[in-house]
Amino acid sequence: MSLLKLDNLETYLGQYHILQGVSMSVEEGSITVLFGRNGAGKTTTLRTIMGFNPSTMGSVHYHDQKISGIPTHLISRKGIGYVPENQGIFSALTVEETLNLAKAKSTGETEEKMEWMLELFPDLKKFWSKKSGLLSGGQKQMLAIARAYINGDGLLLIDEPSKGLSPIMVEKLMESILKMQEKTTILLVEQNFLMASEIGDYFYIMDDGKIVHDGWMQDLKEDKETCQKYLGIA
Amino acid sequence: MEVFINLLVNGVSTGLLIFLLAAGLTLIFGLMSVLNFAHGGLFVWGAFSGAWIFKETNSFLLAIAGAVAVGMVLGWVLERFLIRPVYGNHVRQLLITLGGMLVLSESIKVFWGPNPIRVNLPAWLEGSYQFDGIIIIKYRVFVIVVGLLLYLALWLLLSRTQIGLMIRAGVLDKEMVQALGINVKGLFTFVFLLGAGLAALGGALLAPYSGVVFAEMGMQYAILAFIVVIIGGMGSLQGSALASLIVGVAGAFMAYYIPDLSLALNMLLLAIVLLVKPTGLLGEKGSAV
Numbered sequence: 086m087s088l089l090k091l092d093n094l095e096t097y098l099g100q101y102h103i104l105q106g107v108s109m110s111v112e113e114g115s116i117t118v119l120f121g122r123n124g125a126g127k128t129t130t131l132r133t134i135m136g137f138n139p140s141t142m143g144s145v146h147y148h149d150q151k152i153s154g155i156p157t158h159l160i161s162r163k164g165i166g167y168v169p170e171n172q173g174i175f176s177a178l179t180v181e182e183t184l185n186l187a188k189a190k191s192t193g194e195t196e197e198k199m200e201w202m203l204e205l206f207p208d209l210k211k212f213w214s215k216k217s218g219l220l221s222g223g224q225k226q227m228l229a230i231a232r233a234y235i236n237g238d239g240l241l242l243i244d245e246p247s248k249g250l251s252p253i254m255v256e257k258l259m260e261s262i263l264k265m266q267e268k269t270t271i272l273l274v275e276q277n278f279l280m281a282s283e284i285g286d287y288f289y290i291m292d293d294g295k296i297v298h299d300g301w302m303q304d305l306k307e308d309k310e311t312c313q314k315y316l317g318i319a
Numbered sequence: 320m321e322v323f324i325n326l327l328v329n330g331v332s333t334g335l336l337i338f339l340l341a342a343g344l345t346l347i348f349g350l351m352s353v354l355n356f357a358h359g360g361l362f363v364w365g366a367f368s369g370a371w372i373f374k375e376t377n378s379f380l381l382a383i384a385g386a387v388a389v390g391m392v393l394g395w396v397l398e399r400f401l402i403r404p405v406y407g408n409h410v411r412q413l414l415i416t417l418g419g420m421l422v423l424s425e426s427i428k429v430f431w432g433p434n435p436i437r438v439n440l441p442a443w444l445e446g447s448y449q450f451d452g453i454i455i456i457k458y459r460v461f462v463i464v465v466g467l468l469l470y471l472a473l474w475l476l477l478s479r480t481q482i483g484l485m486i487r488a489g490v491l492d493k494e495m496v497q498a499l500g501i502n503v504k505g506l507f508t509f510v511f512l513l514g515a516g517l518a519a520l521g522g523a524l525l526a527p528y529s530g531v532v533f534a535e536m537g538m539q540y541a542i543l544a545f546i547v548v549i550i551g552g553m554g555s556l557q558g559s560a561l562a563s564l565i566v567g568v569a570g571a572f573m574a575y576y577i578p579d580l581s582l583a584l585n586m587l588l589l590a591i592v593l594l595v596k597p598t599g600l601l602g603e604k605g606s607a608v
Contacts, residue, residue: 190501
């Protein structure tokens with residue numbers, strides 16, 4: 086069953102026509118990966134879902150309810166957690182304050198979610214009273230993911246979590262995301278094909294604001310031509 | 320020694336009055352990125368409405384409460400109808416809040432006439448305290464106590480409450496706060512009303528302090544408050560408190576020893592801080608507390 090459905094989205098940023106009829110769906114309990122080159126429209130797709138860059142045409146449905154056209158804070162309250170590309174860390178707040186803020190408008194068992202996140206990312210517990218801005222890049226990413234999950238565990242939108250992280254940290258993070266799939270649904274934007282192809286179930290490829298290819302991740306791994314054409318992987 | 324203590328008390332009390340104006344201004348700028356020039360208009364409305372209520376009822380506490388209520392109502396109107404439509408557009412904000420300032424100041428004359436109004440001290444705050452030949456005016460001590468209590472209350476609000484946490488996070492990243500399900504527009508309105516109430520309270524407290532209120536005083540104090548906000552660091556409450564005290568105390572001493580330079584002093588302080596630390600004394604990104 087489709088948890089999230091994007092239907093023919095058209096989004097402009099100023100005079101630029103970024104999303105040009107994007108349609109896709111995310112199945113409940115899956116990890117769906119959105120691939121594409123820089124500037125293909127991946128981040129704008131997530132931002133359109135969250136209502137930051139509203140579409141001029143088309144619609145977004147979550148749990149069969151239309152969420153396009155409503156304010157971002159109400160989209161979030163439906164149970165959608167968001168991890169932006171720049172992590173969106175509140176640098177002057179401590180880890181504790183950040184996660185408490187995530188609980189403020191969260192639905193469901195917030196204490197359970199908090200406990201699980203601290204179990205999954207023990208570093209957050211270790212640096213509980215530390216200012217978030219002083220954490221390492223990997224720890225900041227963990228905090229951003231934990232914050233998003235505590236806030237909304239129905240669907241997580243994660244934008245390039247591997248960006249700027251060391252290979253070991255990327256591996257650790259991917260293991261955690263894979264574990265999170267047991268309890269939530271994930272739409273992952275990634276350029277790191279090797280990593281994302283290991284954890285994704287389904288994929289979409291974007292190019293110039295359009296979905297140009299989609300299918301099962303297993304099939305993509307074997308489709309050298311598509312990988313070469315759109316992702317630059319030999 | 321007597322002169323020193325008197326100047327210090329005068330400076331601290333003036334500084335804390337400026338702080339009441341600057342606190343709202345810095346929070347509004349930090350959270351909403353709005354340079355609200357109309358803030359001085361709320362201050363002058365607080366001063367006049369407080370003075371009028373005091374004259375009519377002879378109750379100073381009622382006058383303060385009434386002035387704060389008037390300031391908040393005007394603040395709500397300003398935020399809802401003038402500022403909300405121009406969020407994110409600094410040029411339009413500048414023009415519209417300057418216009419708001421002029422309208423608020425001029426409209427004072429419609430209700431209270433063009434002439435300054437004399438304001439008396441409440442009877443229970445008249446007189447002075449004397450210690451070893453040092454005379455301290457009672458009302459100035461009252462202003463210091465109220466100013467410190469309000470600073471403490473604001474600090475507690477920002478550092479110990481959930482709404483304070485939301486405001487501090489909003490100062491850092493408004494978009495991310497929305498993504499956590501928090502209604503940032505509601506937060507903006509709350510902060511604006513809080514700032515408007517504080518500005519009006521500052522005006523109401525200043526009226527008996529200076530003994531006279533006039534329509535143009537809003538701009539005069541708004542400029543001082545802007546200087547304080549920049550010196551302290553835009554968006555920083557502690558920075559504004561510290562800068563208010565520096566400006567107040569330095570102003571009191573300068574007015575006594577080199578009165579000709581007292582006006583230039585603030586500009587000099589501003590220039591020094593901007594040259595040495597352009598983000599202000601305590602102005603790190605996101606240091607709302």
